[in-house]
Amino acid sequence: MARTAGSHAETTGPRVRAAAQRLIARHGYAAVSMRQIAAEVGVQAGALYLYTPDKQTLLFDLMRLHMEELLAACEALPEPCDPRAALAQFARFHIGYHIDRPEAVFIAYMELRNLSPENFAVIEGLRRRYEERLEAILRAGTAVGVFALPDLRLATRAIIAMLTGVTHWFRDMGPMGRDEVADQYAEMVLKTASAR
Amino acid sequence: MARTAGSHAETTGPRVRAAAQRLIARHGYAAVSMRQIAAEVGVQAGALYLYTPDKQTLLFDLMRLHMEELLAACEALPEPCDPRAALAQFARFHIGYHIDRPEAVFIAYMELRNLSPENFAVIEGLRRRYEERLEAILRAGTAVGVFALPDLRLATRAIIAMLTGVTHWFRDMGPMGRDEVADQYAEMVLKTASAR
CATH class of the missing domain: 1.10.10.60 (Homeodomain-like)
Known part of the structure; x- marks a missing residue:
């Protein structure tokens, strides 16, 4: 052909x-x-x-595709009814997805400053949609008393920052495998959100 | 004169x-x-x-001074015997220090890639010294059973990433003041480390 x-x-x-x-x-x-x-x-x-058409569009496409693929993968996860199971699943998913994509993650945070205002608004909207996946889990757990967090948006951002930080140092961890790292983060995130 | x-x-x-x-x-x-x-x-x-002498030295000086000033400020804090008080103090200190310096923090993370190997080793050494301040607090709390964390180095990095993330979004928080933000982070970090 x-x-x-x-x-x-x-x-x-x-x-x-x-x-x-x-x-x-x-x-x-x-x-x-x-x-x-x-x-x-x-x-x-x-x-x-x-x-x-230009370098700005290329940067925007990189960041948009990264966020769209992340959202699609997250939205394809099963949705456990138990908020603790849902939060542990989210933490493991976020760790696994980001460990594999250090360059895309680096660009997603670092090059926000170089997006045009219109493109920035689109990327921010996608990022908010992703944050809202986690925020909904925290809200559901707070409603039934298993989580206790005074400000869900602050907690959402804090948890995402904690998890995303894995891309800075994962290669240094030597013998610790991905699953063990994901388990430890999931356990810490559950404690962070917990009502004690 | x-x-x-x-x-x-x-x-x-x-x-x-x-x-x-x-x-x-x-x-x-x-x-x-x-x-x-x-x-x-x-x-x-x-x-x-x-x-x-050159741009590399200028970048190195910026990153070295940032880390040295951070370390000096941290080492000047009182040292509470109670690990929970020490951890809460560390979290509040880290939030307050970083909220005021978003540009220095941005460079400290983003421009590591542009340091010469010798300069990178110096900055990494300073960063490790700072991480060890937190790790010592987590170790002391684990020793007396108030904290439970399977890997102290992983937990140290996770907590620092969570706290440093505040520089990405603090300006968006609208009415929430620095002290309230610091309190909420300190509370989350205590839960993250706690033995339940």
Whole structure:
């Protein structure tokens, strides 16, 4: 079958995003040029513009896809009725998902400053939707008295920050495996939320 | 009294570091030139080299001073014998110190990738010394049974990540004041560590 522009775009799009992610995570958005990204992909700079109109759109696509995939994976989880089981599941999910994607996580936090205001609003909206998954679990547990947290939004952000921090140091942990790390975080998060 | 090179350096050094911190936090280390930093300070590019030999040294100085000042402030705290009081104090201290320095915190995490290996080793050493302050509190509490944490190093990093996350969103919290935020974090951290 002849190679069409469409099928070409389908394979080149992911390669462009992968190259942009590597370079931006290494050097920062402002220091990376479209020319460098093209060289990393192995295409001419002009060819890059077949796949993305500009560097801002490329950054936005990276961050949007990261958040959309995270949300889709989270929304596909079963929904345990027991708030403690739901919270432990959320913690294990968040750890496992983020351990595998340190570059995407790094960019998701660090390059917010470089989004246009319209793009920032979209990413913030997706982030809020993800936070609301956790906040709903904390709310349900508080309603039945198994959790006690004076401010659910603050607690949501604190727990997500605790869990996401794993990407800073997981590679140093030596012999401790992913499952053991996830178990320890899940246990700590349950205590953090608990009504004692 | 005549202005000497020494006294000039004393006032220009902090101005150079403040300008570098603003620009690096905004654009990232790799995208900021010594020429831009000089322009921000209001001196000629050549004059900047009276105060720092190169951009790497400037970044290293920013990160080293941030960690040294944090350590000195932490080491100046009283040392309560009760591990729960010590942990609550550490949490409140960390929140208060970091809320005031979002740019320094941002750089401390984000620009590790741009340190030379020798400079990275120094910053990592300072960071470990700070983590050990918290780890010692957790160890003392575990020894007397008020805390229960299977891995103190993992718990130390998780708690520091939770607390440092406050710099990402504190400005959004609207009416919630610093003390209330610090109280809520201290309460969560006590629960995280507790033996139930």
